[in-house]
Amino acid sequence: MTVPLGGIPLADHAAVYAALDRAGFTDVWSAEVNGADAFTPLALAAAWQPRLRLGTAITPAFTRGPGLLAMSAAALADAAPGRFALGIGASSPVVVGDWNAVPYTEPFRRTRDVLRFLRAALAGETVDGAYDTFTVRRFTLERPPATPPPVLLAALRPGMLRLAAAEADGVILNWLAADDVPRALGATGQRRPGFEVVARIFVCPTEDAAHARALGRRLITSYLTVPAYAEFHRWLGREEVFGPMWRAWAAGDRRGAGAAVPDEVVDALVLHGSPERCRDQVARYADAGVDVPVLALLPTPELAAGGAAALADLIGRLGPARVAAHGGWES
Numbered sequence: 001m002t003v004p005l006g007g008i009p010l011a012d013h014a015a016v017y018a019a020l021d022r023a024g025f026t027d028v029w030s031a032e033v034n035g036a037d038a039f040t041p042l043a044l045a046a047a048w049q050p051r052l053r054l055g056t057a058i059t060p061a062f063t064r065g066p067g068l069l070a071m072s073a074a075a076l077a078d079a080a081p082g083r084f085a086l087g088i089g090a091s092s093p094v095v096v097g098d099w100n101a102v103p104y105t106e107p108f109r110r111t112r113d114v115l116r117f118l119r120a121a122l123a124g125e126t127v128d129g130a131y132d133t134f135t136v137r138r139f140t141l142e143r144p145p146a147t148p149p150p151v152l153l154a155a156l157r158p159g160m161l162r163l164a165a166a167e168a169d170g171v172i173l174n175w176l177a178a179d180d181v182p183r184a185l186g187a188t189g190q191r192r193p194g195f196e197v198v199a200r201i202f203v204c205p206t207e208d209a210a211h212a213r214a215l216g217r218r219l220i221t222s223y224l225t226v227p228a229y230a231e232f233h234r235w236l237g238r239e240e241v242f243g244p245m246w247r248a249w250a251a252g253d254r255r256g257a258g259a260a261v262p263d264e265v266v267d268a269l270v271l272h273g274s275p276e277r278c279r280d281q282v283a284r285y286a287d288a289g290v291d292v293p294v295l296a297l298l299p300t301p302e303l304a305a306g307g308a309a310a311l312a313d314l315i316g317r318l319g320p321a322r323v324a325a326h327g328g329w330e331s
Helices: 010-022 040-048 066-079 093-098 107-122 158-167 178-186 209-223 227-235 239-250 254-259 263-269 275-288 301-318
Strands: 027-030 053-056 084-089 127-130 135-139 151-154 170-174 196-204 270-272 292-297
Touching (some): 010 040, 010 301, 040 053, 040 066, 066 107, 107 158, 178 275, 196 275, 209 239, 227 239, 263 270, 292 301
Parallel strands (some): 151 170, 196 270
């Protein structure tokens, strides 16, 4: 499950984490955009639910200095030995440049360099030298983790997918349909033993299809008009499907952009229906090669009306029926 859950204060997440554990969820993965940072929700989970595995999906490669990013990862790995995975990625010009006042330049090379730095630093090595996009002088973690966390790379198109396969411990996918997974994984080549595939999957567990599709269209027009995601979906073969949306958005016609997204595309990218139906749709990602399907829970009319009791019931109904010890799914 993606944490924290919207609308619930972090201080009240102890009950959320307990409910996730009871329902059979094995992992909680955080995101970092403009809400909570990636590490605080996981630090709380480490203290409150010592069986849950923790992951960041993702921490931007630009917004912390290399040393601070290594320190944050090492501290969480120390708090949850063997239960933490660090996911990093390029993020976007808005998050990096507009909100954090950091130049968003050479995102592929910056992410590659941060990945290489982290692999060395988290192993306890002294890092001293120049990468293509930054220079580090004699940095050594004071307390390197006894179990260095795996480092996963968020990737969309072939270049980053190949980098993940060559140098990271896994890949994090986002904003793709279950039918898109084989194409994405095909670009990584043959997977090494232990290479982990994580995918964030948007889930709106309601049988109010109009609500789910309206919300899905807002998300799709917000995210898939960003250049990196637009190029990703062109690569996936959706130029014809999304072309009208992209043209309307570029012309400033936000309403027209949303109206141009067909229902079947919304349904493929934002899962909806009863919790049991959503769970079955998530299983299709696992069948396509995803090791850790990470749900991103979207608001529904039922949750708005039912409060904490409705959330607890929903978590139980979404709970993985076939989940194995570390997030992989059994047949």
